[in-house]
Amino acid sequence: MRAGGISSLLLPFRAVICDSHSLLPSVDILEIWVMGGASKLLMSYAPGFVTSEYTGDSIDMASLPLNFRKIVVSALSSNFREATKLVNVSMLQPREGELLIKNRYVGINASDVNFSAGRYGPVNQLPIDIGFEGVGEVVARGGGCEHFQIGSAVAFMSGHAFSEYMLLPVKYAILLPEVQPEYVSLLASGLTAAISLEKIGEIKAGENILVTAAAGGTGQFAGSM
Structure with missing residues (x-):
């Protein structure tokens, strides 16, 4: 496969292809050709998509960066690379009933391409987050989340997975024994x-x-x- 897209882009989670190749291991080059009718949609965010492995270290808010990166849909298009862009945003603070998750593995599905093309209905406001599933670790928590510890491994299905960090309502968090890509x-x-x-x-x-x-x-x- 050709390494294209933003060749210097590094995000500290791995992609797990969950649609037509769900049993493959995680990949360092996120480059997926999705055939849809007569169109070819190239999803390529370059070599080195992963920069760190899960270590199990607990993290508190004081040690978190002030900003982080995420991929958003900025325009509806059947060309995934044209529909999305990488943005830097301020670190999030979990509120009551929320967990702050550091993503480690995320799923790549045809649904992501369909969503960024507007095939799932009208999108009222852009930009909008993307990415429907993933596995990560809890790095901070709001009130009412005491049964999740800092460092707990969790799986989730949410619309914010293509992000280094994300807020997750605790009711949607699935507690895992460890962070592994197979869970995605x-x-x-x-x-x-x-x-x-x-x-x-x-x-x-x-x-x-x-x-x-x-x-x-x-x-x-x-x-x-």
Whole structure:
């Protein structure tokens, strides 16, 4: 693959391809061709997308940077690189019922491309955050979040994942035993397969089902359940 985009861009989390390649390991070069009709959407944010590994060290607000970087959708376009830009913003302060998360691994899905193209309905205001799922660690917490410790590993499904740091309502945080990229693929792809088969389809032992697009992320989970 060609290394394109912003070649000097470094963000301290890794990308985990969760859609058609959900079982692949995390990648350092975030460059994904997504085929949609006649269009090709290049998602490329260059070599060195990861700069640090999870160490398990606890972090408090005093040790956090004053600013951090995130990717936002600044214009609706079927070209992901033209739709998004990298911005620097001020550090966030968690309020009651919120966790401040430092992202370590984030999922890359076709949904991100569809969202930045405006295919999920009208967007009332731009710029807007993007990224639907990830795994990170708690670096600060507001009141009412005492069952999460500083340094706790969490998974989440939220619209702010393509960011070094993000605020997460505690009710959406899934406590994990450790920070590992494999948990990312269990979120959108894994849950979609499980809910479709077990809750909606109510599949019973001995029944036969047809899984379309079985090579995709959701399809692979469905075929292994």
